[in-house]
Amino acid sequence: MERITATYLVETCYDLKEAAHVLAGEQSSGTFVSVPGESDELKARFAARVEQIEELESVSQPSLPGDFGSNMTFKRAKITVSWSEENFGTNVPALVSTLQGNLYELKQFTGLKLDDFTLPKSFTDKFKGPRFGIKGTKELASVEADRPMIGTIIKPSVGLTPEYTADLVKVLAEAGIDFVKDDELMTSTANSPFEKRVEMIQKVINTHQDKTGKKVMYAYNISGDIDQMQSQYEWIVKHGGSCAMISINSVGWAATKKISEMGELSIHGHRNGYGMLNRHPLLGINFPAYSKIWRLAGVDQLHVNGIENKFWESDDSVVRSINSCLKPFIKEQGILPVVSSGQWGGQAFETYKRTQTTDLLYMAGGGIMAHPSGPAGGVRALKQAWKGAVDGKTLQETAKDYKEFGESVLKFGSK
Amino acid sequence: MERITATYLVETCYDLKEAAHVLAGEQSSGTFVSVPGESDELKARFAARVEQIEELESVSQPSLPGDFGSNMTFKRAKITVSWSEENFGTNVPALVSTLQGNLYELKQFTGLKLDDFTLPKSFTDKFKGPRFGIKGTKELASVEADRPMIGTIIKPSVGLTPEYTADLVKVLAEAGIDFVKDDELMTSTANSPFEKRVEMIQKVINTHQDKTGKKVMYAYNISGDIDQMQSQYEWIVKHGGSCAMISINSVGWAATKKISEMGELSIHGHRNGYGMLNRHPLLGINFPAYSKIWRLAGVDQLHVNGIENKFWESDDSVVRSINSCLKPFIKEQGILPVVSSGQWGGQAFETYKRTQTTDLLYMAGGGIMAHPSGPAGGVRALKQAWKGAVDGKTLQETAKDYKEFGESVLKFGSK
Numbered sequence: 132m133e134r135i136t137a138t139y140l141v142e143t144c145y146d147l148k149e150a151a152h153v154l155a156g157e158q159s160s161g162t163f164v165s166v167p168g169e170s171d172e173l174k175a176r177f178a179a180r181v182e183q184i185e186e187l188e189s190v191s192q193p194s195l196p197g198d199f200g201s202n203m204t205f206k207r208a209k210i211t212v213s214w215s216e217e218n219f220g221t222n223v224p225a226l227v228s229t230l231q232g233n234l235y236e237l238k239q240f241t242g243l244k245l246d247d248f249t250l251p252k253s254f255t256d257k258f259k260g261p262r263f264g265i266k267g268t269k270e271l272a273s274v275e276a277d278r279p280m281i282g283t284i285i286k287p288s289v290g291l292t293p294e295y296t297a298d299l300v301k302v303l304a305e306a307g308i309d310f311v312k313d314d315e316l317m318t319s320t321a322n323s324p325f326e327k328r329v330e331m332i333q334k335v336i337n338t339h340q341d342k343t344g345k346k347v348m349y350a351y352n353i354s355g356d357i358d359q360m361q362s363q364y365e366w367i368v369k370h371g372g373s374c375a376m377i378s379i380n381s382v383g384w385a386a387t388k389k390i391s392e393m394g395e396l397s398i399h400g401h402r403n404g405y406g407m408l409n410r411h412p413l414l415g416i417n418f419p420a421y422s423k424i425w426r427l428a429g430v431d432q433l434h435v436n437g438i439e440n441k442f443w444e445s446d447d448s449v450v451r452s453i454n455s456c457l458k459p460f461i462k463e464q465g466i467l468p469v470v471s472s473g474q475w476g477g478q479a480f481e482t483y484k485r486t487q488t489t490d491l492l493y494m495a496g497g498g499i500m501a502h503p504s505g506p507a508g509g510v511r512a513l514k515q516a517w518k519g520a521v522d523g524k525t526l527q528e529t530a531k532d533y534k535e536f537g538e539s540v541l542k543f544g545s546k
Numbered sequence: 547m548e549r550i551t552a553t554y555l556v557e558t559c560y561d562l563k564e565a566a567h568v569l570a571g572e573q574s575s576g577t578f579v580s581v582p583g584e585s586d587e588l589k590a591r592f593a594a595r596v597e598q599i600e601e602l603e604s605v606s607q608p609s610l611p612g613d614f615g616s617n618m619t620f621k622r623a624k625i626t627v628s629w630s631e632e633n634f635g636t637n638v639p640a641l642v643s644t645l646q647g648n649l650y651e652l653k654q655f656t657g658l659k660l661d662d663f664t665l666p667k668s669f670t671d672k673f674k675g676p677r678f679g680i681k682g683t684k685e686l687a688s689v690e691a692d693r694p695m696i697g698t699i700i701k702p703s704v705g706l707t708p709e710y711t712a713d714l715v716k717v718l719a720e721a722g723i724d725f726v727k728d729d730e731l732m733t734s735t736a737n738s739p740f741e742k743r744v745e746m747i748q749k750v751i752n753t754h755q756d757k758t759g760k761k762v763m764y765a766y767n768i769s770g771d772i773d774q775m776q777s778q779y780e781w782i783v784k785h786g787g788s789c790a791m792i793s794i795n796s797v798g799w800a801a802t803k804k805i806s807e808m809g810e811l812s813i814h815g816h817r818n819g820y821g822m823l824n825r826h827p828l829l830g831i832n833f834p835a836y837s838k839i840w841r842l843a844g845v846d847q848l849h850v851n852g853i854e855n856k857f858w859e860s861d862d863s864v865v866r867s868i869n870s871c872l873k874p875f876i877k878e879q880g881i882l883p884v885v886s887s888g889q890w891g892g893q894a895f896e897t898y899k900r901t902q903t904t905d906l907l908y909m910a911g912g913g914i915m916a917h918p919s920g921p922a923g924g925v926r927a928l929k930q931a932w933k934g935a936v937d938g939k940t941l942q943e944t945a946k947d948y949k950e951f952g953e954s955v956l957k958f959g960s961k
Contacts, residue, residue, distance in 0.1 A: 158731065159703060159704065174702075174705075176705060177702070177704045177705040195825055195826060195858075196825070196827065196858060217735060218704050218731065218735060219733060219735070220733070220734055220735065220736070222733045222734065222771075222774075223770075223771075224796035224797045225732075225767075225769060225770065225796075227793075227795075227796040227819070228730050228769065228793045228795075228796045228816075228818050228819065231795075231796075231818070231822060232730060232731070232796075232818040233818050233821070233857070234821070235819070235821025235822045236820075236851075236857035236858060236859070236887075237857065237858070238856075238857060287574065287589075288574060289574065289592045289633050290589075290591060290592040315643050315647060315648075316573065316574070316633065316640065316643060316644055318634060318635070318637045319635055319637065320632060320633060320634070320635065321635070322632075354637070354640060355637045355639055355640065355800070356637075356638075356800055356803060356804070357772070357800050357803075358804075359637075360800070378639055378640075378642075378643045378647075380642075380643075381638075381639035381642040381643045381646075381647075381799065382639045382800045383799045383800050383802070384796065385770070385772050385775070385800075385801030386772065386798055386800035386801045386804070387798070388771060388772070389771070389772045389773075389801070401643075403643050403647040403648050404642070404643065404646045404647055404650070405650075406648070406649070406650025406651040407829065407830045408822060408823075410611070410650055410829060411610060411826050411829055412611065414822065414825060414826055414829070415822050441653075442648070442651035442652065442653060443611060443651060443653035472651075
């Protein structure tokens with residue numbers, strides 16, 4: 132039987148080996164006394180196994196509340212544990228409950244974060260994975276391979292009417308945008324019913340496509356009950372749309388998979404709420420593990436924050452997330468990293484330098500809408516920034532060579 | 547329009563009022579520059595509103611990484627924010643993305659935890675809520691109102707055959723148990739296919755019911771893909787079962803709601819993974835908010851850990867969780883708190899003293915299976931403990947009055 136491995140970052144004041152075995156034990160037969168029926172043979176077959184312990188630094192303050200008596204040395208380590216495939220078949224919720232589950236409750240640990248996991252090919256082969264992935268999604272929007280998809284978000288998030296939103300989309304489509312999305316706070320509201328919004332926006336997009344051949348991708352936020360998501364999905368398909376957006380943490384894994392498997396739209400995975408799972412350096416889950424769970428659900432696009440973002444996350448962490456998405460996982464496919472948060476084009480240079488990829492959906496909000504030459508100028512500026520970055524130019528050189536990007540630098544460059 | 551309110555525990559080195567407005571702004575129209583279309587009228591109608599700021603203590607070390615320059619005073623506060631119902635209709639994933647969403651990413655906060663929220667009756671009235679709740683679930687298992695349901699977990703979690711598991715259930719049923727559950731790590735495995743397990747266990751339970759009139763409730767773990775959960779649910783119904791268990795964090799909200807609404811089984815909500823969301827005192831979500839989200843999905847039973855548990859959680863926190871479950875929320879109903887983790891009966895006294903309720907599902911693992919007089923002794927001991935507690939006796943008095951509980955105290959009381 133093949134094995135599944137998971138790597139954790141942990142902190143403990145206990146003996147590291149002992150703590151690692153508590154971790155493995157909790158995820159195979161944890162209870163506070165030995166019970167009849169736990170034969171050695173069963174244990175050997177189904178028990179989790181500690182594969183590796185790599186000791187890291189020690190600290191004198193615990194990262195999380197826990198049980199540590201007078202011992203005030205907290206050892207950090209990277210621990211790798213494995214389970215037999217037999218334990219879960221290909222049931223992902225069972226896998227998640229095993230990899231995460233009650234582990235975070237163990238008082239032996241004053242820190243525990245799931246960093247990454249590996250699955251045998253026999254496991255991932257049973258999953259459809261993303262229907263469109265990087266290549267398919269870029270093709271849906273007629274975006275050339277040598278540049279990122281350029282996208283923006285409708286703001287304000289709630290309050291606009293379908294008419295106003297459709298007018299905005301018209302302006303953006305004419306400005307050359309590839310992708311537009313609902314804000315994640317926007318679903319169906321009193322003054323913007325979902326069906327009406329889709330109708331009006333797709334009319335604009337379809338007309339633009341008839342004229343130019345290019346279909347702008349709009350990510351409609353279908354997050355909600357399953358039945359509602361299914362009917363809204365069908366509504367998008369019926370009106371010629373190409374994408375649906377799901378707030379994956381709020382909707383959950385099983386429903387996201389069900390929707391992804393409908394197979395007609397590229398699925399835009401919005402990770403809002405991720406900070407709760409990730410912000411503490413020694414609690415929760417890191418992006419490589421997180422993204423794999425959602426790739427098993429079939430999302431095509433996944434948010435990764437951005438370089439010099441407006442949030443707390445470091446650039447190193449963002450780069451690691453981008454690379455995670457690009458790395459093949461199911462059927463040798465990557466998924467499209469969605470770069471957003473405070474982006475205006477200035478970050479294209481560092482983003483390209485550190486990732487060497489144009490397989491991105493690069494999103495700017497104010498960076499497009501508030502451009503001095505209007506949204507068309509904003510879109511042009513972003514394309515110019517990426518052209519400059521890919522051509523090996525600096526930000527300054529690009530600002531000199533291209534008018535609209537030059538204007539962006541004057542407006543957004545000082546912040 | 548009625549408003550939804552949410553209360554957060556926060557920590558910040560910024561001016562508290564300013565930080566509260568960043569929080570509210572992020573959840574209505576967050577972007578880094580003002581954009582056209584944000585009229586004052588729209589803002590007034592759809593913007594989140596800061597309702598209250600209650601300043602708490604200050605600390606000199608930040609709880610989470612963030613942006614604080616040279617300022618090293620971190621103020622803590624309880625902040626209440628409100629939104630108009632208009633922002634989401636009754637879409638719970640949209641509500642969750644609003645209450646939680648990108649808030650945890652804000653670098654202005656070095657701590658942010660959603661503590662609780664309130665919904666107008668017009669909102670909760672649109673939800674079916676739990677089908678069985680406290681009363682219905684206890685009735686399904688013929689449990690008297692004046693004592694908790696007594697339950698146990700099949701251990702080891704994975705490895706046992708359906709035959710062995712059914713034999714164990716027979717022993718437990720004859721011992722007088724009310725409730726038995728799969729371990730959360732157990733779904734359908736190589737040597738215990740789900741269908742076979744249900745067939746064999748329900749045969750034992752149905753036979754026992756024919757003889758005694760009592761139907762032991764078995765919580766089969768159906769966590770998985772939606773289609774699989776639906777067919778496994780039907781399989782349980784077909785074989786006369788009364789309960790299905792879902793690892794709610796792993797399966798997710800929308801799928802859990804879909805399954806709960808099938809309406810024939812009591813839904814056992816297992817919260818494994820909750821520590822990731824809750825263990826840090828200033829990150830994530832507290833139980834009152836967490837449980838309401840799952841009550842909207844329709845779970846009838848929800849794990850709350852236990853007094854003197856084997857995990858890290860404090861007794862105060864467990865008591866707060868129990869009280870949260872008992873408090874009416876949808877259609878004036880409570881849900882059944884599932885008390886577990888290191889329980890053996892000794893904790894009945896403190897649990898009853900602090901909650902004054904018998905509306906509990908009180909679970910013991912080793913406390914039953916490893917009882918000196920066998921499982922039957924273990925079940926009797928638990929019932930005796932609760933009888934003693936409700937009668938106002940002390941642990942010592944109860945141990946003296948009842949043989950099997952006396953044995954429990956000798957075996958488990960010293961740990």
